[in-house]
Every structure is written in C-alpha cells, then in structure tokens.
Amino acid sequence: MSIEHWMFFGTFAQKDFFEYPQKGTYDGVILNANMVAHAPAGLAAFLQEKRAGGKYLIDPLTHAFQHDPSVIADGEGETKSSIRSLAEHYGDPILSLAGKRPLRPKDLAGEALANVVNRCVAFQREYLPANMKKTDAAKYLEDQATQEPYAVVAPYFFLTEATIDQWLAVCVESVQLTRKAVAAEGPRVFGSVVVSQGVVTNKVAREKVAGAFASTSADGFLLWVDNLDEQSAGGSELAGLISLARALRDGTREVINIHGGYFSVLVAGAAGANAMSGVAHGPEFGEFRSVVPVGGGIPIARYYVPKLHARVRYRDALRMFREQGWLDKATVFHEAVCNCAECQATLSGDPGRFTLFGEGNAKSVRRRQGIVRIEFPTREASQRCLKHYLHQKRREYLQAASAPKALLLRELAEGAELFEEVAGLDGVAHLRLWETVLRG
Ligand SMILES: [Zn+2]
Structure with missing residues (x-):
C-alpha cells in the first residue's frame, strides 16, 4: 500500500523542489492559509506551473486566533500582515478580535461559527482559483487552469487536556457545518485534529477526541501533535500517536500527519499496519512543529x-x-x-x-x-x-x-548498532525506541 508523500510550501525560493528529485515525488502540497491570503497570485502561479493537476490543501490556521495576540505579532508587536489579511477573509468575530484578545468558544456561539465556517470554506475553494484565472499560465492550461483544493479543511482549534471540554464541541460542529457548506459534488471534507502531547498520552482524553472526530461525516483528517519530535519523544507519546491515528483512520479514512518524520512514515506503512494514509514534512522547518508561534520557522542546514x-x-x-x-x-x-x-x-x-x-x-x-x-x-x-x-x-x-515489517524493524536495529559508538547511546536511542514501539 503506498504512503502519500505531502510537502508543506515554505518559501518561494524552494518552489522548484516540489518536483525534486523527480516529477511525481509528492502526492500533494499543503499551503498555509496566511500565505494564501498574503501571496495569492504567486501561489496560484506556483500550483499551475509546478503542480498542475496535482493535489493541494490549504491549512486554514484558524487556531492562530485562539492564542495570546503576541504569538501572531511581528517584531514591532503588530499583528503580522499575512494573519491580518487572513482575518479579513474570515470576518467577524475573528476580524474584530485578531490582535486584541484570544478568540474563545463563547465568541463562536449562535450563528458566529457557521459564519466563520462559510467564509473559511469559500476562501479555500474560491480564492486561489480566482487568482489562477489571472495568471499567464491560465492561457495555455485551459481546463487545468483553475483547480479547487483536494479537500476543504474545517476550521479547527488546538486542544489540550485542560480545554477539550470547551473546544472539542466547537471543532466537531465545525466539521459538520463544513460538510453542509460543501455541496455533495464539491471536494472532500477534512477535519483537523491538533492536540497537545498531553492529549495523546492520556487515554481518556485521546479516546474522547478520536471518538468525537470519528463520529463526524469527515472524509479524512489532518493530524498534528504539538511539538512532537519523534527523535526525542518517549514511548508513550509515540504509542499514543499511533492509537490516535488508528482510531481516526477507522479502516479507510485518510489520515495525514502534517508534521511527521520517519517514525510516522513507518506507521503509515506495513510496520504500523497503515495507521496513517500519508505524512507531510516541510523542505526547511523539519519534521515536527509547535502550535505557537504561528508560521515562520528558522532555516537550518x-x-x-x-x-x-x-x-x-x-x-x-x-x-x-x-x-x-x-x-x-x-x-x-x-x-x-x-x-x-x-x-x-x-x-x-x-x-x-x-x-x-x-x-x-x-x-x-x-x-x-x-x-x-x-x-x-x-x-x-x-x-x-x-x-x-x-x-x-x-x-x-x-x-x-x-518492505515487510520485519525488514524495516531490523534496519532500525542495525542502524543503532552501527552508529552507537560514534553517536553515543542517546544518539541512537530513538531507533531502538521506534523499533520497540512498532513491534507492539
Ligand atoms: Zn545523499
């Protein structure tokens, strides 16, 4: 069974790498909504020139508005212009609160959530296609000129053990409202499950989240565990990640870990009994990511x-x-x-x-x-x-x-053996831990 290979769009300087090492390497591209709001013409041209006919998704980044305004501020303390542009697409209450105070579940009571969902769905489905019509490439691409995302991602919020009771219901309703807003012939509908490591390791919390999302009519899920570095994570975090993914997958649903490394890739293959359908990473900011600060990332070579x-x-x-x-x-x-x-x-x-x-x-x-x-x-x-x-x-x-599971696990053990002397016990510990967790 193939594993979907997704890559995050980081900067325009890297746009040529979405066909590297060869065309067809990546099954899809994930775009951050604030970049779409900020540079729609450039991204429309990128999709047409480098990804014509290929899948893409827009991460709506709605969680950006639930945190302290400082995490979406620039160096001068002002709300980043790309986040401000995004808020304008989403309308109130997000627009009037952005940069002033965090958005709360209460602010989305009544019609407010449906309004945000409708605007967020329209933004994902219409904004880039409208910009694609205006590019130079549109003239010769004809029917491939405009293209909707592969799936519309429901607005979502970050869940911790302490806030599940308030935010989970909002997230679930958001998925259902998104399904309603996307007509039957429209793209697929994805939920986005963004949780703290505490939720992943707490069986009660994890099952509550998985159960609530799995009961929705979503076609698939994006999964993101806050700052889960597979190389330094403990066994309970890694085992919890597998359990959460498997519960969401429910046999056939798509589950894409949007910030994962080789451990997640193994989980998506035979070694993890296909508990994920795909894994995404960025070309630059690596294979794990904190929920805050929002956007950006320091390049490392x-x-x-x-x-x-x-x-x-x-x-x-x-x-x-x-x-x-x-x-x-x-x-x-x-x-x-x-x-x-x-x-x-x-x-x-x-x-x-x-x-x-x-x-x-x-x-x-x-x-x-x-x-x-x-x-x-x-x-x-x-x-x-x-x-x-x-x-x-x-x-x-x-x-x-x-490859068969036994061979993949043996390769991990051999890597640890080979590198222990020069990398130290700690430098190879992740390989042995992955092997143990995946052996089950
Ligand atoms: Zn090489």
Whole structure:
C-alpha cells in the first residue's frame, strides 16, 4: 500500500523542489492559509506551473486566533500582515478580535461559527482559483487552469487536556457545518485534529477526541501533535500517536500527519499496519512543529544521516563519518552513508568535498545579550543538504510502503548498532525506541 508523500510550501525560493528529485515525488502540497491570503497570485502561479493537476490543501490556521495576540505579532508587536489579511477573509468575530484578545468558544456561539465556517470554506475553494484565472499560465492550461483544493479543511482549534471540554464541541460542529457548506459534488471534507502531547498520552482524553472526530461525516483528517519530535519523544507519546491515528483512520479514512518524520512514515506503512494514509514534512522547518508561534520557522542546514533517520548538525556528521573512516574514500562514503545523486555530484570522487555541505558565513545578529556572531549556511550548502534530504525522504517513503515489517524493524536495529559508538547511546536511542514501539 503506498504512503502519500505531502510537502508543506515554505518559501518561494524552494518552489522548484516540489518536483525534486523527480516529477511525481509528492502526492500533494499543503499551503498555509496566511500565505494564501498574503501571496495569492504567486501561489496560484506556483500550483499551475509546478503542480498542475496535482493535489493541494490549504491549512486554514484558524487556531492562530485562539492564542495570546503576541504569538501572531511581528517584531514591532503588530499583528503580522499575512494573519491580518487572513482575518479579513474570515470576518467577524475573528476580524474584530485578531490582535486584541484570544478568540474563545463563547465568541463562536449562535450563528458566529457557521459564519466563520462559510467564509473559511469559500476562501479555500474560491480564492486561489480566482487568482489562477489571472495568471499567464491560465492561457495555455485551459481546463487545468483553475483547480479547487483536494479537500476543504474545517476550521479547527488546538486542544489540550485542560480545554477539550470547551473546544472539542466547537471543532466537531465545525466539521459538520463544513460538510453542509460543501455541496455533495464539491471536494472532500477534512477535519483537523491538533492536540497537545498531553492529549495523546492520556487515554481518556485521546479516546474522547478520536471518538468525537470519528463520529463526524469527515472524509479524512489532518493530524498534528504539538511539538512532537519523534527523535526525542518517549514511548508513550509515540504509542499514543499511533492509537490516535488508528482510531481516526477507522479502516479507510485518510489520515495525514502534517508534521511527521520517519517514525510516522513507518506507521503509515506495513510496520504500523497503515495507521496513517500519508505524512507531510516541510523542505526547511523539519519534521515536527509547535502550535505557537504561528508560521515562520528558522532555516537550518543539517545533513540527514540516512541510517540514523535524523538531521544532524554538519559538524557532528563530519566528526562521525571521519571517526568511522567513511570519508577516507568517496566510494566508501557512498557505500556507508549515501549514494544519492546529490552526494555523488557534490563529492565528485573526492571525499574532502563533503565540507561543501557545511559551508557557512558568519553574520552579526542582534540578540538580547547584544550583538553575536552566528554562522549561517550558504545558499549553496542549504540547497545541497536539502536535495540530499529529499532524495532520502523519497527512498524512505517508498521503502516503508513496500518492505515487510520485519525488514524495516531490523534496519532500525542495525542502524543503532552501527552508529552507537560514534553517536553515543542517546544518539541512537530513538531507533531502538521506534523499533520497540512498532513491534507492539
Ligand atoms: Zn545523499
């Protein structure tokens, strides 16, 4: 069974990577609603030029308005302009409260929720298609010129153990209202289940959330556990993630973990009995994400170590590979670490050229403690790391979808064995924990 490979749209500088390493690598693209509100013409052109006929979704980001206004503020303390544009699409009460105080369930009583749902549905279905009509590409694309999203995502709010009782009912009603607003011949309707790690590890809370969402008429779900870094997570968080996904999936429903790493990819394949239908990651901000602050993300250039299934700081990767003797010869490196096209091209037969993955420039940056010098990766180094990463991700999705469970789990154990000496026990602990959790 194939695993859907979704990727978040981050910045326009990365738009060419949505066909990398080859056309058809990604089943779909997720766009953040504030970017759609802020740069509709650019995104309409991107979808037509890079993703014509392909699936896309818009994450409506409605949770942005339930937090303290500081998490949607820019450096000057003003509401970010993209979030302000989004609020204008959603109307009141969101528009009048954005930047002033957090939205509460009470604010959505009566007709208010239905109004927000209707505007949010219209925004997702109409705004980009309207902009697609105006692009240069529209002239020659004809029937593919305008395209609705694959699914409309119901407005949603972040659920913690402490707020389930108030927000869950709003989220469930929102899914039902979205279903009503999307006509029978319209796109699919997805709910979005965005929860704290506490909800995932608390059986009562988890089952309550899963049961409530599963009872709706949603065709599928987006799943996002706040800041769940699969590499540092405990066994109960990982087991809870599987249980929640499986309950939502209910056999056939689509469940896409929108911020997941290799553990989730395994869960979506034979090793997790297809408990998810797909997994998304960003090209830049990695494989887990906090619910706040909303949007943004700091670019990091790290080398993805295939057998560790982890992004490792360049310096650490260099040290480990040197200690193992894997940088003695290019052929040894390609055998032991990676033989993707990007690594082949970067090394060009010379293992000394591995340093090209770590090129950086020191820049002065103002921090609370004063001006500090921080080394930033060069654009070329970032792109090399990204290309190598995307080669490896593609390989992971394909392997997890087709290989038998026993082989996938053995590969985790072998990776831990191989790297323990240079990465330390803690550096490989995630591989052993994933193996244990997936063995069940
Ligand atoms: Zn590579």
